Amino acid sequence: MSLVCRFVERSLALSGVQGTGSAHVAPWVRRHLDRCAACRRVQSDFESIAGRLAEALDAPEPSDAFVERVWAGIGAGERRTAGAGRGAITAWAAAGVLVVAAILFGSNLRTSERAGVTEPALQSHAQTADARPLGASRTAETTAGSSTATTARGEQRAARDERRKPRAEGQKAKDDERKANAAEKAAIRRMLLLRRRMAHAPERTTPTETKPSSATGGDATGATTSSAPAWADIGRYYEAQSDASSAAYAYRQAWHETGDTSAAYAVGRTSEAAGDILTAVECYAEMLESHSKASSNHDGVSHRLDDLSARA
Protein backbone atom coordinates (compact mmCIF):
# COMPACT_ATOMS: atom_id res chain seq x y z
CA MET A 1 0.00 0.00 0.00
CA SER A 2 1.41 3.33 -1.08
CA LEU A 3 1.63 6.37 1.11
CA VAL A 4 -1.26 8.00 -0.72
CA CYS A 5 -3.37 4.90 -0.16
CA ARG A 6 -2.67 5.08 3.55
CA PHE A 7 -3.94 8.66 3.63
CA VAL A 8 -6.95 7.62 1.63
CA GLU A 9 -7.68 4.82 4.07
CA ARG A 10 -7.57 7.24 6.99
CA SER A 11 -9.80 9.68 5.18
CA LEU A 12 -12.30 6.98 4.26
CA ALA A 13 -12.38 5.70 7.83
CA LEU A 14 -13.10 9.18 9.14
CA SER A 15 -15.75 9.93 6.57
CA GLY A 16 -17.33 6.53 7.15
CA VAL A 17 -17.42 7.12 10.88
CA GLN A 18 -18.81 10.60 10.49
CA GLY A 19 -21.50 9.25 8.21
CA THR A 20 -20.70 11.55 5.33
CA GLY A 21 -20.46 8.62 2.94
CA SER A 22 -18.62 8.35 -0.32
CA ALA A 23 -20.46 11.33 -1.77
CA HIS A 24 -18.81 13.65 0.70
CA VAL A 25 -15.23 12.49 0.53
CA ALA A 26 -12.63 15.02 -0.44
CA PRO A 27 -12.16 15.62 -4.18
CA TRP A 28 -8.59 14.36 -4.19
CA VAL A 29 -9.78 11.16 -2.48
CA ARG A 30 -12.51 10.72 -5.05
CA ARG A 31 -9.97 11.15 -7.84
CA HIS A 32 -7.73 8.56 -6.21
CA LEU A 33 -10.61 6.16 -5.81
CA ASP A 34 -11.35 6.42 -9.51
CA ARG A 35 -7.99 5.00 -10.41
CA CYS A 36 -7.16 2.76 -7.40
CA ALA A 37 -9.07 -0.52 -7.06
CA ALA A 38 -7.48 -1.39 -3.71
CA CYS A 39 -8.77 1.78 -2.14
CA ARG A 40 -12.23 1.16 -3.61
CA ARG A 41 -12.17 -2.22 -1.87
CA VAL A 42 -11.16 -0.50 1.35
CA GLN A 43 -14.09 1.83 1.00
CA SER A 44 -16.53 -1.02 0.50
CA ASP A 45 -15.01 -2.85 3.50
CA PHE A 46 -15.63 0.12 5.72
CA GLU A 47 -19.18 0.47 4.56
CA SER A 48 -19.77 -3.24 5.10
CA ILE A 49 -18.30 -3.23 8.58
CA ALA A 50 -20.23 -0.15 9.61
CA GLY A 51 -23.43 -1.68 8.30
CA ARG A 52 -22.94 -4.97 10.16
CA LEU A 53 -21.63 -3.62 13.43
CA ALA A 54 -25.06 -2.67 14.76
CA GLU A 55 -26.30 -6.14 13.99
CA ALA A 56 -23.25 -7.91 15.34
CA LEU A 57 -23.01 -6.11 18.63
CA ASP A 58 -25.40 -6.70 21.49
CA ALA A 59 -26.90 -3.70 23.24
CA PRO A 60 -28.41 -4.94 26.48
CA GLU A 61 -30.45 -2.50 28.50
CA PRO A 62 -30.57 -2.07 32.27
CA SER A 63 -33.21 -4.04 34.10
CA ASP A 64 -36.61 -2.58 34.88
CA ALA A 65 -35.85 -2.73 38.59
CA PHE A 66 -32.74 -0.60 38.15
CA VAL A 67 -34.01 2.39 40.12
CA GLU A 68 -35.46 0.21 42.89
CA ARG A 69 -32.13 -1.59 43.24
CA VAL A 70 -30.31 1.72 43.45
CA TRP A 71 -32.57 2.77 46.31
CA ALA A 72 -32.11 -0.62 47.95
CA GLY A 73 -28.35 -0.13 47.80
CA ILE A 74 -28.68 3.36 49.25
CA GLY A 75 -30.89 2.01 52.05
CA ALA A 76 -28.43 -0.76 52.85
CA GLY A 77 -25.62 1.77 53.05
CA GLU A 78 -27.64 4.00 55.37
CA ARG A 79 -28.37 1.02 57.67
CA ARG A 80 -24.69 0.16 57.76
CA THR A 81 -23.83 3.76 58.57
CA ALA A 82 -26.41 3.85 61.35
CA GLY A 83 -25.02 0.60 62.79
CA ALA A 84 -21.52 2.01 62.69
CA GLY A 85 -22.80 5.14 64.47
CA ARG A 86 -24.32 3.06 67.27
CA GLY A 87 -21.04 1.17 67.57
CA ALA A 88 -19.14 4.42 67.81
CA ILE A 89 -21.48 5.70 70.54
CA THR A 90 -20.95 2.48 72.50
CA ALA A 91 -17.20 2.76 72.13
CA TRP A 92 -17.29 6.37 73.34
CA ALA A 93 -19.38 5.37 76.38
CA ALA A 94 -16.91 2.62 77.25
CA ALA A 95 -14.03 5.06 76.84
CA GLY A 96 -15.77 7.51 79.20
CA VAL A 97 -16.12 4.84 81.86
CA LEU A 98 -12.45 4.00 81.47
CA VAL A 99 -11.40 7.62 81.81
CA VAL A 100 -13.37 8.01 85.06
CA ALA A 101 -11.86 4.81 86.44
CA ALA A 102 -8.35 5.91 85.43
CA ILE A 103 -8.81 9.32 87.11
CA LEU A 104 -9.96 7.72 90.34
CA PHE A 105 -7.13 5.21 90.22
CA GLY A 106 -4.51 7.86 89.40
CA SER A 107 -5.56 10.20 92.21
CA ASN A 108 -5.23 7.44 94.78
CA LEU A 109 -1.90 6.38 93.33
CA ARG A 110 -0.55 9.93 93.60
CA THR A 111 -1.63 10.05 97.23
CA SER A 112 0.25 6.88 97.98
CA GLU A 113 3.35 8.15 96.18
CA ARG A 114 3.29 11.31 98.30
CA ALA A 115 3.07 9.24 101.44
CA GLY A 116 6.02 7.09 100.34
CA VAL A 117 8.29 10.12 99.78
CA THR A 118 7.59 12.02 102.97
CA GLU A 119 7.63 9.07 105.34
CA PRO A 120 10.32 6.73 104.09
CA ALA A 121 11.75 5.77 107.47
CA LEU A 122 8.51 4.86 109.11
CA GLN A 123 7.84 1.34 108.03
CA SER A 124 4.37 1.21 109.43
CA HIS A 125 3.43 4.42 107.61
CA ALA A 126 5.00 3.11 104.44
CA GLN A 127 3.05 -0.06 104.74
CA THR A 128 -0.08 2.00 105.18
CA ALA A 129 0.84 4.01 102.13
CA ASP A 130 1.49 0.83 100.19
CA ALA A 131 -1.86 -0.46 101.21
CA ARG A 132 -3.68 2.60 99.91
CA PRO A 133 -3.36 1.93 96.19
CA LEU A 134 -4.73 -1.54 96.69
CA GLY A 135 -7.84 -0.12 98.32
CA ALA A 136 -8.00 2.59 95.72
CA SER A 137 -7.72 0.11 92.91
CA ARG A 138 -10.48 -1.92 94.46
CA THR A 139 -12.57 1.23 94.61
CA ALA A 140 -11.80 1.94 90.97
CA GLU A 141 -12.63 -1.59 90.00
CA THR A 142 -15.87 -1.40 91.94
CA THR A 143 -16.76 1.89 90.27
CA ALA A 144 -15.89 0.61 86.83
CA GLY A 145 -17.61 -2.66 87.50
CA SER A 146 -20.80 -1.04 88.74
CA SER A 147 -20.81 1.26 85.71
CA THR A 148 -20.24 -1.46 83.16
CA ALA A 149 -22.65 -3.85 84.85
CA THR A 150 -25.52 -1.83 83.46
CA THR A 151 -24.32 -2.07 79.88
CA ALA A 152 -24.97 -4.90 77.45
CA ARG A 153 -22.85 -8.03 77.47
CA GLY A 154 -20.96 -7.18 74.27
CA GLU A 155 -20.22 -3.69 75.50
CA GLN A 156 -18.96 -5.13 78.78
CA ARG A 157 -16.55 -7.37 76.94
CA ALA A 158 -15.18 -4.49 74.89
CA ALA A 159 -14.91 -2.25 77.94
CA ARG A 160 -13.17 -5.00 79.92
CA ASP A 161 -10.56 -5.45 77.21
CA GLU A 162 -9.93 -1.75 77.08
CA ARG A 163 -9.82 -1.50 80.87
CA ARG A 164 -7.11 -4.13 81.21
CA LYS A 165 -4.52 -2.02 79.44
CA PRO A 166 -4.36 0.96 81.83
CA ARG A 167 -4.77 -1.33 84.83
CA ALA A 168 -1.74 -3.40 83.82
CA GLU A 169 0.28 -0.24 83.27
CA GLY A 170 -0.75 1.11 86.66
CA GLN A 171 0.16 -2.17 88.32
CA LYS A 172 3.62 -2.08 86.76
CA ALA A 173 4.22 1.50 87.91
CA LYS A 174 3.07 0.55 91.40
CA ASP A 175 5.46 -2.41 91.51
CA ASP A 176 8.37 -0.22 90.42
CA GLU A 177 7.50 2.29 93.13
CA ARG A 178 7.39 -0.45 95.72
CA LYS A 179 10.79 -1.75 94.65
CA ALA A 180 12.33 1.72 94.85
CA ASN A 181 10.83 2.32 98.28
CA ALA A 182 12.07 -1.04 99.52
CA ALA A 183 15.61 -0.35 98.28
CA GLU A 184 15.62 3.05 99.92
CA LYS A 185 14.36 1.65 103.19
CA ALA A 186 17.00 -1.09 103.09
CA ALA A 187 19.73 1.48 102.53
CA ILE A 188 18.53 3.62 105.41
CA ARG A 189 18.26 0.59 107.69
CA ARG A 190 21.80 -0.42 106.77
CA MET A 191 23.03 3.10 107.39
CA LEU A 192 21.43 3.14 110.83
CA LEU A 193 23.01 -0.23 111.59
CA LEU A 194 26.42 1.05 110.52
CA ARG A 195 25.93 4.09 112.62
CA ARG A 196 25.32 1.97 115.71
CA ARG A 197 28.36 -0.19 115.03
CA MET A 198 30.60 2.80 114.44
CA ALA A 199 29.34 4.48 117.54
CA HIS A 200 30.74 1.55 119.53
CA ALA A 201 34.07 1.57 117.79
CA PRO A 202 37.08 1.58 120.23
CA GLU A 203 39.17 4.39 118.69
CA ARG A 204 37.90 7.65 117.42
CA THR A 205 39.84 10.12 115.38
CA THR A 206 38.94 13.00 113.21
CA PRO A 207 39.29 12.73 109.44
CA THR A 208 41.98 15.34 109.38
CA GLU A 209 44.16 13.23 111.61
CA THR A 210 44.41 10.56 108.94
CA LYS A 211 45.97 12.84 106.37
CA PRO A 212 49.52 12.01 107.37
CA SER A 213 48.82 8.38 106.49
CA SER A 214 48.73 9.33 102.85
CA ALA A 215 52.07 11.00 103.28
CA THR A 216 53.29 7.80 104.87
CA GLY A 217 52.03 5.81 101.92
CA GLY A 218 53.61 8.33 99.61
CA ASP A 219 56.90 7.64 101.18
CA ALA A 220 56.61 4.02 100.31
CA THR A 221 55.41 4.58 96.72
CA GLY A 222 56.74 7.70 95.16
CA ALA A 223 54.42 7.44 92.16
CA THR A 224 51.29 7.81 94.23
CA THR A 225 52.69 10.48 96.49
CA SER A 226 52.28 13.08 93.85
CA SER A 227 48.88 12.00 92.48
CA ALA A 228 46.95 11.22 95.67
CA PRO A 229 47.17 14.69 97.16
CA ALA A 230 46.39 16.06 93.74
CA TRP A 231 43.13 14.09 93.58
CA ALA A 232 42.31 15.13 97.14
CA ASP A 233 43.01 18.75 96.25
CA ILE A 234 40.79 18.42 93.22
CA GLY A 235 38.08 16.97 95.42
CA ARG A 236 38.39 19.85 97.85
CA TYR A 237 38.27 22.28 94.96
CA TYR A 238 35.06 20.77 93.61
CA GLU A 239 33.60 20.61 97.09
CA ALA A 240 34.30 24.31 97.49
CA GLN A 241 32.52 24.83 94.19
CA SER A 242 29.52 22.90 95.59
CA ASP A 243 29.97 20.27 92.87
CA ALA A 244 29.46 17.25 95.11
CA SER A 245 29.44 14.66 92.32
CA SER A 246 32.77 15.74 90.88
CA ALA A 247 34.22 16.03 94.36
CA ALA A 248 33.05 12.49 95.13
CA TYR A 249 34.72 11.25 91.97
CA ALA A 250 38.01 12.98 92.81
CA TYR A 251 37.97 11.71 96.39
CA ARG A 252 37.24 8.21 95.10
CA GLN A 253 40.34 8.40 92.86
CA ALA A 254 42.39 9.47 95.82
CA TRP A 255 40.95 6.67 97.91
CA HIS A 256 41.68 4.01 95.29
CA GLU A 257 45.26 5.20 94.82
CA THR A 258 46.19 5.52 98.47
CA GLY A 259 43.64 3.46 100.36
CA ASP A 260 43.29 6.43 102.64
CA THR A 261 40.22 6.15 104.82
CA SER A 262 39.95 9.92 105.03
CA ALA A 263 39.46 9.92 101.29
CA ALA A 264 36.85 7.19 101.69
CA TYR A 265 35.13 9.31 104.29
CA ALA A 266 35.20 12.25 101.90
CA VAL A 267 33.73 10.07 99.18
CA GLY A 268 30.90 9.07 101.47
CA ARG A 269 30.29 12.61 102.60
CA THR A 270 30.27 14.12 99.14
CA SER A 271 28.22 11.22 97.74
CA GLU A 272 25.72 11.84 100.47
CA ALA A 273 25.69 15.53 99.59
CA ALA A 274 25.15 14.59 95.98
CA GLY A 275 22.17 12.47 97.00
CA ASP A 276 23.87 9.14 96.31
CA ILE A 277 23.06 7.51 99.63
CA LEU A 278 23.89 3.98 98.50
CA THR A 279 27.46 4.99 97.60
CA ALA A 280 27.82 6.78 100.89
CA VAL A 281 26.71 3.68 102.76
CA GLU A 282 29.15 1.53 100.78
CA CYS A 283 31.99 3.86 101.64
CA TYR A 284 31.14 3.87 105.31
CA ALA A 285 30.79 0.08 105.28
CA GLU A 286 34.21 -0.32 103.72
CA MET A 287 35.65 1.99 106.32
CA LEU A 288 34.21 -0.21 109.03
CA GLU A 289 35.61 -3.35 107.42
CA SER A 290 39.06 -1.86 107.36
CA HIS A 291 38.58 -0.63 110.89
CA SER A 292 40.97 -3.13 112.38
CA LYS A 293 43.82 -1.91 110.15
CA ALA A 294 43.26 1.79 110.45
CA SER A 295 40.55 2.87 112.79
CA SER A 296 40.03 6.42 111.88
CA ASN A 297 37.36 8.90 110.88
CA HIS A 298 34.83 7.26 113.17
CA ASP A 299 33.87 10.45 114.81
CA GLY A 300 33.33 12.09 111.47
CA VAL A 301 31.36 9.14 110.18
CA SER A 302 29.29 9.02 113.32
CA HIS A 303 28.55 12.70 112.99
CA ARG A 304 27.49 12.24 109.39
CA LEU A 305 25.33 9.25 110.26
CA ASP A 306 23.87 11.12 113.19
CA ASP A 307 22.96 13.92 110.87
CA LEU A 308 21.45 11.49 108.42
CA SER A 309 19.40 9.72 111.06
CA ALA A 310 18.29 13.07 112.49
CA ARG A 311 17.17 14.19 109.06
CA ALA A 312 15.39 10.91 108.54
Place this chain on the structure above:
Amino acid sequence: MEAAMISDRATVTDEALAKLAAEGDRAAYSTLVERYRGLAFATAYAMTGNSDDAEDIAQEAFVRAYRALPGFDPRRTWGAWIMSIVRNLCRDAARRRKVRSAHASAQTDCDGIADNGSDLAPEAALLEAERLGELRDAVAALPDHLRAPIVLHYAYRRTYREIAAALGLPESTVVGRLAAAMRRLRRRLATEVQ
Protein backbone atom coordinates in the same frame (compact mmCIF):
# COMPACT_ATOMS: atom_id res chain seq x y z
CA MET B 1 -47.73 10.43 41.37
CA GLU B 2 -44.01 10.04 41.30
CA ALA B 3 -44.13 9.90 37.53
CA ALA B 4 -46.02 13.15 37.53
CA MET B 5 -43.41 14.74 39.73
CA ILE B 6 -40.67 13.43 37.45
CA SER B 7 -42.43 14.83 34.40
CA ASP B 8 -42.67 18.15 36.18
CA ARG B 9 -38.97 17.99 36.70
CA ALA B 10 -38.24 17.21 33.07
CA THR B 11 -37.06 20.72 32.38
CA VAL B 12 -35.03 21.06 35.54
CA THR B 13 -31.29 20.92 35.02
CA ASP B 14 -29.25 18.04 36.37
CA GLU B 15 -27.39 20.28 38.78
CA ALA B 16 -30.59 21.70 40.23
CA LEU B 17 -31.92 18.18 40.70
CA ALA B 18 -28.66 17.19 42.38
CA LYS B 19 -29.01 20.10 44.76
CA LEU B 20 -32.59 19.09 45.57
CA ALA B 21 -31.48 15.51 46.11
CA ALA B 22 -28.71 16.65 48.42
CA GLU B 23 -31.38 18.38 50.49
CA GLY B 24 -33.28 15.10 50.81
CA ASP B 25 -35.55 15.15 47.77
CA ARG B 26 -35.59 11.49 46.76
CA ALA B 27 -37.81 12.07 43.76
CA ALA B 28 -35.24 14.45 42.36
CA TYR B 29 -32.59 11.81 42.64
CA SER B 30 -34.86 9.24 41.03
CA THR B 31 -35.20 11.62 38.11
CA LEU B 32 -31.46 11.85 37.82
CA VAL B 33 -31.14 8.07 37.90
CA GLU B 34 -33.76 7.75 35.20
CA ARG B 35 -31.97 10.28 33.05
CA TYR B 36 -28.55 8.72 33.25
CA ARG B 37 -29.15 5.05 33.87
CA GLY B 38 -29.06 4.21 30.17
CA LEU B 39 -25.81 6.02 29.45
CA ALA B 40 -24.25 4.74 32.67
CA PHE B 41 -25.22 1.18 31.86
CA ALA B 42 -24.12 1.44 28.23
CA THR B 43 -20.77 2.92 29.23
CA ALA B 44 -20.23 0.22 31.82
CA TYR B 45 -21.17 -2.44 29.29
CA ALA B 46 -18.89 -0.93 26.64
CA MET B 47 -15.99 -0.91 29.07
CA THR B 48 -16.55 -4.27 30.74
CA GLY B 49 -18.32 -6.26 28.05
CA ASN B 50 -20.57 -7.97 30.57
CA SER B 51 -24.18 -6.95 31.15
CA ASP B 52 -24.32 -8.26 34.74
CA ASP B 53 -21.17 -6.39 35.68
CA ALA B 54 -22.48 -3.32 33.87
CA GLU B 55 -25.71 -3.40 35.86
CA ASP B 56 -23.86 -3.76 39.15
CA ILE B 57 -21.40 -1.02 38.29
CA ALA B 58 -24.07 1.43 37.16
CA GLN B 59 -26.14 0.84 40.29
CA GLU B 60 -23.09 1.15 42.52
CA ALA B 61 -22.17 4.39 40.80
CA PHE B 62 -25.57 5.90 41.61
CA VAL B 63 -25.37 4.67 45.19
CA ARG B 64 -21.95 6.23 45.65
CA ALA B 65 -23.03 9.43 43.99
CA TYR B 66 -25.99 9.68 46.35
CA ARG B 67 -23.73 9.27 49.37
CA ALA B 68 -21.38 11.91 48.01
CA LEU B 69 -24.15 14.35 47.12
CA PRO B 70 -23.56 16.63 50.14
CA GLY B 71 -20.08 17.29 48.79
CA PHE B 72 -21.19 17.81 45.19
CA ASP B 73 -20.25 21.17 43.78
CA PRO B 74 -23.30 22.53 41.84
CA ARG B 75 -20.93 24.36 39.51
CA ARG B 76 -19.75 21.01 38.21
CA THR B 77 -21.61 19.06 35.58
CA TRP B 78 -23.63 16.25 37.11
CA GLY B 79 -23.39 14.09 34.00
CA ALA B 80 -19.62 14.32 33.84
CA TRP B 81 -19.45 13.57 37.56
CA ILE B 82 -21.61 10.44 37.52
CA MET B 83 -19.88 9.15 34.41
CA SER B 84 -16.48 9.64 36.01
CA ILE B 85 -17.71 7.47 38.90
CA VAL B 86 -18.86 4.85 36.40
CA ARG B 87 -15.50 4.87 34.63
CA ASN B 88 -13.58 4.55 37.88
CA LEU B 89 -15.71 1.60 38.93
CA CYS B 90 -15.14 -0.01 35.55
CA ARG B 91 -11.39 0.40 35.91
CA ASP B 92 -11.55 -1.12 39.38
CA ALA B 93 -13.52 -4.04 38.01
CA ALA B 94 -11.07 -4.46 35.15
CA ARG B 95 -8.21 -4.51 37.59
CA ARG B 96 -9.92 -7.23 39.57
CA ARG B 97 -10.36 -9.39 36.55
CA LYS B 98 -9.64 -8.88 32.93
CA VAL B 99 -13.04 -8.84 31.39
CA ARG B 100 -12.65 -9.36 27.76
CA SER B 101 -14.37 -12.68 27.45
CA ALA B 102 -17.95 -11.53 27.22
CA HIS B 103 -17.68 -10.04 23.75
CA ALA B 104 -15.62 -12.96 22.55
CA SER B 105 -17.78 -15.54 24.31
CA ALA B 106 -20.90 -14.15 22.72
CA GLN B 107 -20.38 -16.67 20.03
CA THR B 108 -22.60 -16.95 17.09
CA ASP B 109 -25.98 -18.25 18.07
CA CYS B 110 -26.85 -19.94 14.84
CA ASP B 111 -30.33 -20.91 15.86
CA GLY B 112 -31.20 -17.47 17.11
CA ILE B 113 -29.90 -15.75 14.02
CA ALA B 114 -31.67 -18.26 11.86
CA ASP B 115 -34.86 -17.44 13.66
CA ASN B 116 -34.30 -13.72 13.40
CA GLY B 117 -33.10 -13.80 9.82
CA SER B 118 -36.28 -13.55 7.95
CA ASP B 119 -35.58 -13.91 4.27
CA LEU B 120 -32.22 -15.71 4.24
CA ALA B 121 -31.88 -19.32 3.28
CA PRO B 122 -30.38 -21.61 5.95
CA GLU B 123 -26.96 -21.71 4.25
CA ALA B 124 -26.86 -17.96 3.74
CA ALA B 125 -28.01 -17.38 7.32
CA LEU B 126 -25.26 -19.64 8.58
CA LEU B 127 -22.68 -17.78 6.49
CA GLU B 128 -23.95 -14.42 7.68
CA ALA B 129 -23.91 -15.62 11.29
CA GLU B 130 -20.32 -16.71 10.85
CA ARG B 131 -19.39 -13.29 9.52
CA LEU B 132 -21.11 -11.56 12.39
CA GLY B 133 -19.31 -13.84 14.81
CA GLU B 134 -15.97 -12.88 13.24
CA LEU B 135 -16.89 -9.23 13.54
CA ARG B 136 -17.82 -9.70 17.21
CA ASP B 137 -14.52 -11.39 17.86
CA ALA B 138 -12.71 -8.60 16.09
CA VAL B 139 -14.47 -6.00 18.25
CA ALA B 140 -13.70 -8.02 21.38
CA ALA B 141 -10.04 -8.09 20.36
CA LEU B 142 -9.84 -4.31 20.17
CA PRO B 143 -8.04 -2.44 22.93
CA ASP B 144 -10.33 -0.99 25.60
CA HIS B 145 -9.93 2.62 24.46
CA LEU B 146 -11.04 1.70 20.93
CA ARG B 147 -13.72 -0.85 21.79
CA ALA B 148 -15.78 1.38 24.08
CA PRO B 149 -16.47 4.08 21.44
CA ILE B 150 -17.35 1.43 18.87
CA VAL B 151 -19.88 -0.24 21.21
CA LEU B 152 -21.39 3.05 22.31
CA HIS B 153 -21.69 4.39 18.76
CA TYR B 154 -22.76 1.35 16.76
CA ALA B 155 -24.56 -0.75 19.37
CA TYR B 156 -26.20 1.98 21.45
CA ARG B 157 -26.44 4.64 18.73
CA ARG B 158 -24.98 7.25 20.97
CA THR B 159 -23.90 10.56 19.49
CA TYR B 160 -20.32 11.75 19.56
CA ARG B 161 -21.25 14.27 22.22
CA GLU B 162 -22.78 11.63 24.44
CA ILE B 163 -19.81 9.33 23.93
CA ALA B 164 -17.44 12.16 24.70
CA ALA B 165 -19.34 12.91 27.92
CA ALA B 166 -19.48 9.26 28.88
CA LEU B 167 -15.80 8.60 28.31
CA GLY B 168 -14.56 12.01 29.42
CA LEU B 169 -12.96 12.76 26.06
CA PRO B 170 -13.16 15.54 23.47
CA GLU B 171 -15.44 14.79 20.54
CA SER B 172 -12.55 14.96 18.08
CA THR B 173 -10.77 12.26 20.04
CA VAL B 174 -13.88 10.11 19.93
CA VAL B 175 -14.08 10.44 16.14
CA GLY B 176 -10.39 9.65 15.79
CA ARG B 177 -10.70 6.57 17.95
CA LEU B 178 -13.70 5.36 16.00
CA ALA B 179 -11.79 5.71 12.74
CA ALA B 180 -8.79 3.93 14.22
CA ALA B 181 -11.04 1.13 15.44
CA MET B 182 -12.58 0.77 11.99
CA ARG B 183 -9.16 0.47 10.36
CA ARG B 184 -8.13 -2.21 12.85
CA LEU B 185 -11.35 -4.11 12.32
CA ARG B 186 -10.92 -4.06 8.57
CA ARG B 187 -7.35 -5.27 8.77
CA ARG B 188 -8.21 -8.05 11.16
CA LEU B 189 -11.14 -9.22 9.08
CA ALA B 190 -9.07 -8.99 5.90
CA THR B 191 -6.37 -11.11 7.50
CA GLU B 192 -8.91 -13.73 8.56
CA VAL B 193 -10.34 -13.87 5.05
CA GLN B 194 -6.86 -14.40 3.58
